Amino acid sequence: MERYKVVICxxxxxxxxxxxxxxxxxxxxxxxxEASNGYEAVETVRRLQPDxxxxxxxxxxxxxxxxxxQITAELPQTRIIILSVxxxxxxxxxxxxxxxxxYVLKDSAGEKLxxxxxxxxxxxCYLDSPVAGHIVDEYVKLPELxxxxxxxxxxxxxxxxxxxxxxxxxxxxxxxxxxxxLCLSQKTVENHRANIMRKLGRHDVIGLVKYAIATGIVDPDxxxx
Amino acid sequence: MERYKVVICxxxxxxxxxxxxxxxxxxxxxxxxEASNGYEAVETVRRLQPDxxxxxxxxxxxxxxxxxxQITAELPQTRIIILSVxxxxxxxxxxxxxxxxxYVLKDSAGEKLxxxxxxxxxxxCYLDSPVAGHIVDEYVKLPELxxxxxxxxxxxxxxxxxxxxxxxxxxxxxxxxxxxxLCLSQKTVENHRANIMRKLGRHDVIGLVKYAIATGIVDPDxxxx
DNA sequence: CATAAAATAGGGTCCACTACCCATAGGCTC
DNA sequence: GAGCCTATGGGTAGTGGACCCTATTTTATG
Numbered sequence: 125m126e127r128y129k130v131v132i133c134x135x136x137x138x139x140x141x142x143x144x145x146x147x148x149x150x151x152x153x154x155x156x157x158e159a160s161n162g163y164e165a166v167e168t169v170r171r172l173q174p175d176x177x178x179x180x181x182x183x184x185x186x187x188x189x190x191x192x193x194q195i196t197a198e199l200p201q202t203r204i205i206i207l208s209v210x211x212x213x214x215x216x217x218x219x220x221x222x223x224x225x226x227y228v229l230k231d232s233a234g235e236k237l238x239x240x241x242x243x244x245x246x247x248x249c250y251l252d253s254p255v256a257g258h259i260v261d262e263y264v265k266l267p268e269l270x271x272x273x274x275x276x277x278x279x280x281x282x283x284x285x286x287x288x289x290x291x292x293x294x295x296x297x298x299x300x301x302x303x304x305x306l307c308l309s310q311k312t313v314e315n316h317r318a319n320i321m322r323k324l325g326r327h328d329v330i331g332l333v334k335y336a337i338a339t340g341i342v343d344p345d346x347x348x349x
Numbered sequence: 350m351e352r353y354k355v356v357i358c359x360x361x362x363x364x365x366x367x368x369x370x371x372x373x374x375x376x377x378x379x380x381x382x383e384a385s386n387g388y389e390a391v392e393t394v395r396r397l398q399p400d401x402x403x404x405x406x407x408x409x410x411x412x413x414x415x416x417x418x419q420i421t422a423e424l425p426q427t428r429i430i431i432l433s434v435x436x437x438x439x440x441x442x443x444x445x446x447x448x449x450x451x452y453v454l455k456d457s458a459g460e461k462l463x464x465x466x467x468x469x470x471x472x473x474c475y476l477d478s479p480v481a482g483h484i485v486d487e488y489v490k491l492p493e494l495x496x497x498x499x500x501x502x503x504x505x506x507x508x509x510x511x512x513x514x515x516x517x518x519x520x521x522x523x524x525x526x527x528x529x530x531l532c533l534s535q536k537t538v539e540n541h542r543a544n545i546m547r548k549l550g551r552h553d554v555i556g557l558v559k560y561a562i563a564t565g566i567v568d569p570d571x572x573x574x
Numbered sequence: 575c576a577t578a579a580a581a582t583a584g585g586g587t588c589c590a591c592t593a594c595c596c597a598t599a600g601g602c603t604c
Numbered sequence: 605g606a607g608c609c610t611a612t613g614g615g616t617a618g619t620g621g622a623c624c625c626t627a628t629t630t631t632a633t634g
């Protein structure tokens with residue numbers, strides 16, 4: 125009997141292991157890969173073409189929702205189960221709109237995840253019981269949902285070079301010194317800076333600092349002294 | 350052979366199961382209880398008197414840190430390992446101050462948790478490698494752990510007004526908006542700003558941000574999504 | 575190979591911030 | 605009252621960065 129191939133996406137390695145042990149309790153499932161952020165998720169799924177993906181909704185770089193969108197756009201036969209701490213309607217609707225077939229709360233027992241896996245692999249939709257009630261009435265009422273839900277995630281991803289520049293910018297170096305340090309023209313640094321700000325939708329240094337801290341590009345602890 | 354009794358505290362049931370499967374890989378450990386928030390943790394530990402507790406730092410009702418404080422105050426022989434996503438020094442110091450003997454990042458592999466369990470049960474202290482470096486130098490530098498390394502001498506003390514301004518500046522508000530918000534002239538804001546920078550010896554916004562974070566005037570964690 | 579993306583570099587304009595002067599009003603202590 | 609600090613304003617000048625372009629070289633990718 126052919127086993128279903130599964131990829132696990134969660135930014136916490138220790139939780140990936142937990143998910144793995146839960147999922148391997150079902151002999152029909154075979155874990156063939158893992159990913160720790162959205163980009164990795166898309167890439168891994170593209171490479172391994174699993175039948176099922178468990179996707180943490182909150183991941184760095186690229187959110188689980190975005191990754192789900194890209195995956196279902198490219199490989200629509202892939203079944204995706206979103207794992208989330210949120211039972212809020214907007215999250216669930218976003219997940220379903222993105223193409224997820226299952227939505228399981230992290231508060232739930234592991235059994236539910238196995239139930240969900242079975243359901244979505246049979247082609248069904250699985251919504252965790254606390255969220256199911258929220259949705260069904262809403263779902264039939266609105267065939268088309270287009271709530272942008274105020275995305276503040278970066279629309280475009282930063283390149284490695286841009287992240288390098290961002291680190292130096294946030295350290296407080298003026299463009300002149302960054303240029304010297306990297307043997308670049310000051311103008312080039314300014315251009316990178318402008319590109320970073322455009323991509324992030326932030327328009328001042330403070331915005332860059334906040335983004336860099338929030339995404340772990342810099343560590344404020346190294347400042348605390 | 351007597352097995353060590355373990356209680357698992359995490360607000361996500363699905364992750365508790367993961368932790369359970371990780372911990373039961375060590376035959377010397379026996380999971381005797383679980384808790385899903387801080388109060389439950391304190392109560393469960395009081396009732397079951399385990400040898401070891403794994404404590405999620407972020408739990409509803411009562412944080413893992415607070416629960417740790419109460420447990421070690423009441424049952425000091427209880428070994429506690431903090432599980433956290435944060436590698437920030439302040440969190441680690443808080444955890445150690447609260448009485449935790451181990452600090453493991455959720456990003457780490459399950460093996461680390463088992464290592465940590467073994468270490469703290471042998472009476473040692475276990476710090477995850479990415480956090481250990483942050484701490485040790487700080488530790489030897491400070492005779493007393495309770496000093497959060499706060500005083501890094503501003504040459505002159507800031508006035509209350511200046512701290513208020515500093516908060517707004519670091520939030521990213523331009524002088525114009527600060528002036529509007531406080532019903533001041535833009536010029537006054539600029540003067541305050543200049544005075545703050547002179548007193549702190551910092552000459553740009555980033556310097557102010559670093560000072561504000563280091564002294565706790567603002568909390569970067571509130572920026573992290 | 576063709577194409578796109580990234581990295582590099584530059585021109586020019588405009589504005590917020592910065593530095594360094596200054597003054598006044600109100601409060602406090604000695 | 606004298607002296608000092610704080611909060612409040614002003615002037616003037618310089619600078620860095622934000623934002624608007626164009627353009628070349630390198631690298632990745634189909």
